Amino acid sequence: MTGGVIAEPTLVVNNLQVGYRRGTHLVRAVRNVSLELTRGEILGIVGESGSGKSTLLMSIIGLLPARAAILGGSIRFHDTELTQLKREEMRRLRGVSISMIPQRPMSSLSPVARVGTQLHRLIDRRQVHEGNRSTPIAQILSQVGLRAVAERLGGYPHEFSGGQLQRLLISIAALSAKPEILLADEPTSTLDATIQAQVLSLLMQVRRELGLAIVFVSHDLGVVAQVCDRVGVMYAGELVEVADVSSFFTSPCHPYTQALLNSMPSRHSTRQLLPTITGDVPDLANVPAGCPFHPRCPHAFSTCMDTPPANQTVGTSVVRCHLYGG
Amino acid sequence: MIRYIIGRLIGSALVLLAVTALVFVLVRLTPGDPVGSFLGFAAFHDPRQAAALRHTLGFDRPVAIQYLFFLGRMFHGDLGQDPFTGEPVTKLLAERAPATLELAILTLIFSTVIAVFLGATAATHRGRSRDTLIRVGTIVGLSIPNFWLGLLLLLIFGLYVNGILPPGGFVPLTENPLDNLYHMILPVIVLGLPNLALISRILRSSMLDALARDYIVFARVMGLPERTVVSRIALPNAIIPTTTVVGLLLGYLIGGAVVVEVVFTIPGVGQLMVDSFQKNDYPVALGTTLFIATAFVTMNFVVDVLYAYLNPKIRDLYLGQLRSRDA
């Protein structure tokens, strides 16, 4: 088997701009974001509330709310330009080639219908040609060790625990149609630690077996460290740093990333006051000019206040910061 | 679930009992003297006859005793007799009931079906012209007094535009089904319009709520067509709070039926009731009011059970109910 053939990225986002209407203003939630995702890799996106990370995911899967729109840039899935697709065409891709797992598993299934019925309805259109309806679901579930759950599909969602539902939904989203991209927006934030571990373990298994590319959005740096191959940081709608996971945690480049990592309790001895970032995360409607982080940055200088920084390559990372040139 | 049904059944029975007592007392309290209206002027001229009649009818006894006698007879299926015609009240009710029930059922179906369609359309086209049109239309529908609308329609179709729809009257279902329905068109519209307006608003609101939920997002994420998302996932969820409202509106339906029956000359229980109160015909007044009350309580019971059935969470919640009692 010849090596050395660089795989073409599955997903390429280039200078994406997404905005939404708030009253009379246009709020830009995603500003010039560019990233690449290759087969089998897990890309983490971290950011605090109001960083635009959820909007980014929704743009990729084409489920932006009515008030929002893609203002510019491109999202390329293999040879298809997703931003140019008609609604119906995008819908056909959803759930089949590009899938997403929910943040709150407990409320992601209709409370008034049986789980089995809903699952069939969710994957029916793809399985129709495969004949027997019941086999695929049972197969999928036993494949991931959820046989106990498979036997209780006649029940209603409220009869299952959060962890069971999440594993169920991941299996359905990821395994029923072999998608190439899986998007995850904080999939374990509502789960207990031990259950979260099980769910993450399942995610890794699924990635291994199918070569899925996963975009994993989270505010939990611990989870990101355990699961991701590369990590991106979003601040005020911009992707300010993308690095491979070890560089990210051992030698972060962007001052925001550094400050964020430094404010984690686990990095300091007990009872010590934690270093914090002065000021607050800006409202997306009122992002500072130049570099959005400059008012809070300990290393800011004159250029930062009026000139938006461009992407700079530092080793294997990409940083958007004047400290690194440009 | 059984536990729930039994509980509701007992509750309904108790309510009915209380209603019978209340109605009994209220009818007795209505102004007008039944003996007087029956005997006419004879009551004034011959007090002895009046007193005798009073004794026969049991009016000289305390109200509480009268009530107990009445209850006793009621449980034997005897609701008394119409003093004017001598016919048993039960027979009168049996004759009149079909018309009223038919009116009520047809109106319920009409208003619910159309309301669901309108409400769902308004919700899925929120903010756009269809939505505004429906919302304005429902306000109008809610505001029109039904008797005024009824009289207006009678005027139009009876006087001005002849031959399209009959101006009232009733043809029994058994005689001629088509003609029967033909006569029912106007009454059902008049009776159903306010209901329709209200239900469609409630449904619109529940739909909007359902469409904002996580399970809708997940269904869309999985690529389900919007049609399916709305009708198979959102709608069943939205219907549930609507059933509670429908139950409450049933009361209006009964009350409104009385007015509509009078306006459109439909020989139902409502019309009978109005007549009996005008004549101070106690037994019939009592009988008809009880009939209507029973119908209402029964319909509410059915709606309650339906609600519990439709909402599995409530069903299970009731079973696994947590009661904190210190051990």
Added chain:
Amino acid sequence: MTRPVRLRVENLSKHFRLAKPLLLIGPTRTLYAVDDVTFEITVGSTLALVGESGCGKSTVARNIVGLQSPTRGRILLDGRDVADRANRKAVRRSVQLISQNPQSSLNRRRSILHAIVQPLRVHHLVDSWSQQVARARSLLEQVGLSAKYLDRYPSEVSGGELQRVTIARALAVEPTVLILDEPTASLDLSVKAKLLNLLRELQLQLDLTILWITHELDVARHVSDQTAVMYLGKIIEVGPSSKVLRSPAHPYTQSLLASLAVPDPSLRSAFRPLQGEVPSPIDRPTGCTFHTRCPQAFSICPRVVPNLTLVGQQHLASCHLLVPSPQSAASSASSG
């Protein structure tokens, strides 16, 4: 010099009786939310109560604060029984609760000024209106918020700031004990750090005694002197945080730490999820309730409930592995 004990919880139990499914048939089912919990916190120190959802930690909080009354056991504040009628008013002032979600702890329709002033009025602490406003202002200052916030409404304020408002409100009555139920769980990382610092400063300034309930072990490690770990209503391990959260004795705590997502990618291989689900608190497993998921369970575990035994200085854990009793020794010898 050891300081006196401020709060002592003794054999606290809270049971709920469940309605029978079929009218009167069937055995009575009981939900053991909290089962024989004992711990104490000395003045000015912090005890972290950790565990997963359903372990009973929030129920403990509710019982201490008086929102529920214990089925058994008692709660002593400065040596006085909290259940005693005579002490009630004093207890209400001395113990304050901060909950996870500040949005639902505050009345959305009332201003922040109103929220802070309300406890002052209820307890008749300050008489005139101008004094109340002044006090509210100084309380906000204490939590790092400017007087501008007085006129704002909860919907206009961010999560982290709102949590500070609830803290200011709690401090209005000058409590000696603060119970924090997941105070930072819904907050962003940078906001969390600020809140942790604030609470630390307040504790030092006001000599507060804190019961910190959380499922975030890294936070627990950082803020607490002692840690108690709960599982299905019982405390299965308790001791100095440096021991319990770094070298725990109980298999459950060990699993909990092992499943913790540590923000260090080089430690990935240690990531080992625990199998199974947490059992229902209605149908608890026999013997040691953890035996169904314990990787080291052996023959005696399903049969006998283990007691808390001393495994280090002021460090207790309830596990048969830790007790070299003839029974367990014989069992492990026969199963080994």
